[in-house]
Amino acid sequence: MTDFDEAALRTSLVKAYNQVENKGLMNQSSGNLSCRLPGGMLISCTGASAENLTEDRVVMVNDDGSFVGKLKPSTEWRMHLEVYRRQEKANAVVHTHSDYCVALACNNLPLPGFHYMVGLFGNSSVPCVPYSVFGSQELANDAAEGLTDQAACLLGSHGMICRGGDFDIAVGHAERLEIICKHYVLARSLGEPDLLTDEQWDEFFGRAQKVAYSNFI
Numbered sequence: 308m309t310d311f312d313e314a315a316l317r318t319s320l321v322k323a324y325n326q327v328e329n330k331g332l333m334n335q336s337s338g339n340l341s342c343r344l345p346g347g348m349l350i351s352c353t354g355a356s357a358e359n360l361t362e363d364r365v366v367m368v369n370d371d372g373s374f375v376g377k378l379k380p381s382t383e384w385r386m387h388l389e390v391y392r393r394q395e396k397a398n399a400v401v402h403t404h405s406d407y408c409v410a411l412a413c414n415n416l417p418l419p420g421f422h423y424m425v426g427l428f429g430n431s432s433v434p435c436v437p438y439s440v441f442g443s444q445e446l447a448n449d450a451a452e453g454l455t456d457q458a459a460c461l462l463g464s465h466g467m468i469c470r471g472g473d474f475d476i477a478v479g480h481a482e483r484l485e486i487i488c489k490h491y492v493l494a495r496s497l498g499e500p501d502l503l504t505d506e507q508w509d510e511f512f513g514r515a516q517k518v519a520y521s522n523f524i
């Protein structure tokens with residue numbers, strides 16, 4: 308990022324936080340959002356909610372983990388910062404405990420390629436990384452690694468995290484993952500869903516390139 312406007316990014320973060328809340332993905336303020344900034348990132352403060360989050364309650368965290376101002380960043384700041392360190396495509400990150408993502412994550416189940424929309428995260432499945440206690444560097448490392456080949460991953464016995472080139476893309480992924488996890492839970496209630504074959508995935512990604520689906524990732 309060379310061109311940025313910190314005030315505009317703070318406003319975008321507050322707006323995106325409210326979108327995630329309004330989409331029903333936030334579950335009692337369990338989530339947190341961030342965006343990349345030269346030298347670090349901006350992230351929602353600890354204790355943030357849709358009612359209390361304003362631009363001046365967004366916290367700047369430097370690359371070295373130090374933060375600016377009196378308010379503390381979300382307890383999951385390590386997880387967000389590690390994503391920006393490892394994933395250069397990430398400019399915005401959303402973490403939530405949305406219902407159907409939690410349902411899979413608490414069975415430590417990945418989301419397999421049972422539906423072609425899974426491919427919109429950039430791969431033929433969405434992994435579930437092992438559980439580690441919230442706020443830990445171990446969780447941060449696993450989550451950042453889980454976003455290497457796809458824009459979203461599940462966090463074992465916890466929730467989900469996704470990245471995007473901007474907030475619109477990241478919030479879209481958070482909503483999409485919740486919907487597709489719901490579809491998977493419903494499909495599994497009827498049996499063991501069929502998975503797309505390797506040939507079908509090749510065909511999907513070939514077509515997705517043509518219609519610029521890859522712009523989402």
Ligand SMILES: [Zn+2]
Nearest residue numbers: 337403404466
């Ligand atoms: Zn969490």
